[in-house]
Amino acid sequence: MLIATGGGIKDSQREGFKFKKFIRSPITGAFAGFLLIRFSAVPIFLLLSTGGLERVIIEFYKTYYTKYTRGIFEEQKPKYKNWFKKRWIFFFTYLISVIIFIILFFIK
Numbered sequence: 001m002l003i004a005t006g007g008g009i010k011d012s013q014r015e016g017f018k019f020k021k022f023i024r025s026p027i028t029g030a031f032a033g034f035l036l037i038r039f040s041a042v043p044i045f046l047l048l049s050t051g052g053l054e055r056v057i058i059e060f061y062k063t064y065y066t067k068y069t070r071g072i073f074e075e076q077k078p079k080y081k082n083w084f085k086k087r088w089i090f091f092f093t094y095l096i097s098v099i100i101f102i103i104l105f106f107i108k
Contacts, residue, residue, distance in 0.1 A: 001026050003054060029054040038105065056094075064091060 004025035008017060032053035033046065040046055062068040078084070
């Protein structure tokens with residue numbers, strides 16, 4: 001809820017308040033926590049890793065799946081257009097880290 005509230009306060013001034021976007025973070029965070037609780041029972045580690053995994057999932061969804069441009073950057077033209085063609089490199093490094101996470105999840 002902290003991430004959703006912070007994001008709602010930050011984004012609502014430019015984009016308006018959107019309930020669908022607000023509720024997305026707590027649901028994704030609960031899912032991330034459910035996956036990560038298997039690795040640690042230490043509350044601070046679980047809190048930090050859940051917040052991190054929630055951000056990774058949301059930003060991946062926004063960047064690669066919907067190709068979303070943040071409101072503050074909508075009017076700007078990309079400075080380095082050639083990086084749009086090279087984005088797949090980052091996708092594969094992300095995919096490898098997700099595969100490693102899944103393997104570790106089932107090994108433990």
